Amino acid sequence: MFKLVEPLITTHRLGLTIANRKILDAVNLAVREREIVTIIGPNGAGKSTLVKVMLGLVQQTQGTVQRRENLRVGYVPQRFPVTSNVPLSVRRLLTLTRKATDAELQQALLETGIEHLINARVAELSGGELQRALLARALLRQPELLVLDEPVQAVDFNGELKLYELISSIRKSRGCGILMVSHDLHMVMAESDRVICLNGHICCEGKPAAVQKDPEFLKLFGPAAVRTIAAYTHHHDHDHESHGH
Amino acid sequence: MSILTEPFFIRALLSGLGIALIAGPIGCFIVWRRMAYFGETLAHAGLLGVGFGLLFNINITLGAVASAVLLALLLLALKRQRQIAVDTLLGILSHTALALGLITVGLVTGAVSGHLDILFGDILTVSSHDVLIVWAGAVAVLAVIIYLWRDLIAISVHEDLARAEGVNVPWVELIFMLTMAAMTAFAMKIVGLLLITALTVIPAAAARRISSSPEAMAIWSSLFAGLAVVAGLIMSALWGTIAGPSVVLCASLIFVLTLAAPQRN
Numbered sequence: 439m440f441k442l443v444e445p446l447i448t449t450h451r452l453g454l455t456i457a458n459r460k461i462l463d464a465v466n467l468a469v470r471e472r473e474i475v476t477i478i479g480p481n482g483a484g485k486s487t488l489v490k491v492m493l494g495l496v497q498q499t500q501g502t503v504q505r506r507e508n509l510r511v512g513y514v515p516q517r518f519p520v521t522s523n524v525p526l527s528v529r530r531l532l533t534l535t536r537k538a539t540d541a542e543l544q545q546a547l548l549e550t551g552i553e554h555l556i557n558a559r560v561a562e563l564s565g566g567e568l569q570r571a572l573l574a575r576a577l578l579r580q581p582e583l584l585v586l587d588e589p590v591q592a593v594d595f596n597g598e599l600k601l602y603e604l605i606s607s608i609r610k611s612r613g614c615g616i617l618m619v620s621h622d623l624h625m626v627m628a629e630s631d632r633v634i635c636l637n638g639h640i641c642c643e644g645k646p647a648a649v650q651k652d653p654e655f656l657k658l659f660g661p662a663a664v665r666t667i668a669a670y671t672h673h674h675d676h677d678h679e680s681h682g683h
Numbered sequence: 684m685s686i687l688t689e690p691f692f693i694r695a696l697l698s699g700l701g702i703a704l705i706a707g708p709i710g711c712f713i714v715w716r717r718m719a720y721f722g723e724t725l726a727h728a729g730l731l732g733v734g735f736g737l738l739f740n741i742n743i744t745l746g747a748v749a750s751a752v753l754l755a756l757l758l759l760a761l762k763r764q765r766q767i768a769v770d771t772l773l774g775i776l777s778h779t780a781l782a783l784g785l786i787t788v789g790l791v792t793g794a795v796s797g798h799l800d801i802l803f804g805d806i807l808t809v810s811s812h813d814v815l816i817v818w819a820g821a822v823a824v825l826a827v828i829i830y831l832w833r834d835l836i837a838i839s840v841h842e843d844l845a846r847a848e849g850v851n852v853p854w855v856e857l858i859f860m861l862t863m864a865a866m867t868a869f870a871m872k873i874v875g876l877l878l879i880t881a882l883t884v885i886p887a888a889a890a891r892r893i894s895s896s897p898e899a900m901a902i903w904s905s906l907f908a909g910l911a912v913v914a915g916l917i918m919s920a921l922w923g924t925i926a927g928p929s930v931v932l933c934a935s936l937i938f939v940l941t942l943a944a945p946q947r948n
Contacts, residue, residue: 493847513847523715524839525894534837535848559895579848 445470446506446583446615447492453500454484454491461487463639464501469583469615474606474629476618479636480658485619486516488636489587492617509583512576516587516619518568526560528552532575546574549611550604565592569601577608584608586618602629686920694814695806699912699930701817702870702882705824707905709866710887711897712859713880715839720770721758722880724777725867728754729876731780732868733801734787743801744816744868751864754780759857804875804927806916813872820869824862831855836897874927882908885934889941907937 445468454462461484469475477485490496492503493513532543547553550570555563563571569589576584589605590598606629609616618630634643635655642654649655686692713722729747736746754776761772788801800808809817828835834855837845846852870879890903915930 490843495843495846511847513844515841515843515847518841518844523717523891524836524897525891525900526840527896530896531840534840535833535845535850 443470444506446509447617448504449492449501450504451501452488452491452498452503454487454496455499460638462491462498465636465640467492467634467640469617471582471615472609472613473631474609474616474618475632475634476620476630477634477636478620479641481621483637485621485636486587489585489617489619493585506582510579510581512579512581512584512614514569514572514576514584514586514589516591518572528555528558528560528563528571531560531571532578536578538578542578546577547571549577549608550574566594566597566601569593570604573604573608577612582614584614584616586616588619588621590620605629687917691807691809692916692920694809694811695916695926696913698809698814698817698873699806699916700909701814701821702866702873703886703908703912704905705821705828705866706870706883706908707886707890707903708825708828708901709863710883710885710904710908711890711901712835712839713863713883714887714891715897719880719884720773720777722863722867722883724758724773724780725751725754725864726871726876726879727777727781727784728864729867729871730784730801731787732784733871734784734791737791738787744871747868747871748865750780751867752861755860755864756857759853759860800875801871802875802877803925804871804873804878804930806873806926806930807919809872817869817873820865824866824869827858827862831858835859839897874930878927878931881931882911882934885931885938886911889934889938892941893944908934911937 448468449465452462452465452467453460465488467475467488477488479485487496491498493511494503528547529543532538532546538546543556544553547556550573552567552570552574555567555571558567560568560571569591573586573589576586584605586605590601593601605616605618608614628646630646632643633646633649635641635649635652635658637658641658642649642652644652713719728750732747732750733743734746735741735750736743739746758769758772758776761767762769767775834845834850837848837850838852838855842852866883867876867879870882874882886907887900887904889907890900894900894903911930911934914933914936916926918924918933919926919929
């Protein structure tokens with residue numbers, strides 16, 4: 439056996455029970471450096487809750503969460519209110535809880551491809567631009583672990599594709615671990631190292647190709663899902679070739 | 684217009700402007716965090732405090748602060764339970780406090796009608812001592828808000844994100860609720876308990892349309908609240924209208940006027 443590097447974050451038999459209802463049940467999960475782990479599952483499967491427990495926002499009732507010492511985490515939450523009542527510029531959004539120099543801001547926005555929007559109003563951003571701004575915000579913290587809860591919500595199909603490519607390139611350039619939540623199946627597969635299929639407990643997990651053949655996965659999502667994944671994988675490969683990435 | 688230079692009128696103006704100064708930023712947070720109903724509930728708790736103050740013969744401002752603070756703490760604790768939705772809970776607490784407050788005041792004094800000033804304010808009878816208390820309170824509240832400003836903005840934009848990034852959310856929330864409770868008690872005599880929420884929310888709503896940063900919105904809200912105080916008092920002096928509601932009406936007028944301004948985000 440060879441010695442493994444300590445994971446960035448590990449959960450051991452993590453459970454959450456609220457009013458006798460098991461929201462999370464015995465979840466074992468680890469994210470390592472340079473790894474994209476994607477949690478998929480139907481609505482109400484506890485995906486966002488699992489992420490919140492791992493971030494320490496919700497207290498678990500069973501099990502433990504173990505983080506590497508002084509782990510720097512960048513978080514992009516689900517459901518960011520686009521029509522927030524607070525009048526904000528992108529610059530201000532990025533520096534809400536952390537001061538940054540102009541050079542740092544430019545660098546983070548350049549990395550997510552919206553450097554021209556530094557003085558734009560947050561309320562005027564499109565869905566994709568907002569997600570990129572939030573991603574830049576998370577990158578400013580030089581994260582070792584990026585936690586992205588539904589990063590492609592309110593983004594159109596083409597935008598989704600580009601966002602996943604961006605996330606993948608961040609992993610390559612920064613070497614951080616990425617924990618991602620998604621409910622749409624067709625996109626996440628190709629870029630993920632490991633897919634975790636959650637429905638309160640972990641139904642199945644593994645490499646994308648293996649998971650989509652797993653009977654548990656088929657039971658949860660049905661055979662139609664697999665066809666979309668196949669279609670996407672094809673389309674995605676094609677996209678790569680045509681643009682010479 | 685000699686009435687405008689009478690000492691009682693100057694005192695009314697000064698105390699009203701003291702309240703306007705803190706109504707601005709507090710109103711912004713009420714608007715950003717969608718807490719208008721919470722402010723309403725605090726005000727009703729204030730009335731209950733006044734009732735107890737009269738009953739036990741203690742200072743009614745102190746009674747109002749104490750009961751508003753207690754209610755804020757109770758709500759903070761009850762927010763964690765998941766049996767009843769928070770706005771339903773507010774509806775229950777708010778009107779229970781109002782009913783209990785009215786009954787207590789009525790029992791102690793024989794008639795509630797003698798205490799309409801608590802509900803609608805009696806700014807024209809404030810003493811120099813009252814003016815001092817209002818300004819001391821306003822400066823203290825403003826200092827606390829400025830101290831917590833960054834964290835308060837972060838929480839208003841996204842609570843979970845702020846918490847994940849190290850903001851001590853329960854602590855900041857508690858302190859903010861306490862400053863709201865304090866302001867409610869200070870403003871009670873000026874605009875009255877039933878109109879306090881109006882003087883915080885309406886100027887902030889007006890400022891939202893023309894502001895491009897949180898700071899600009901807070902400053903505009905204070906300015907609009909101050910303008911409403913001045914205009915409302917002049918209206919009251921000229922036409923003999925009740926002062927508190929006149930101030931609120933002027934705030935509403937300002938809001939309507941800002942609708943004509945182009946929306947900024």
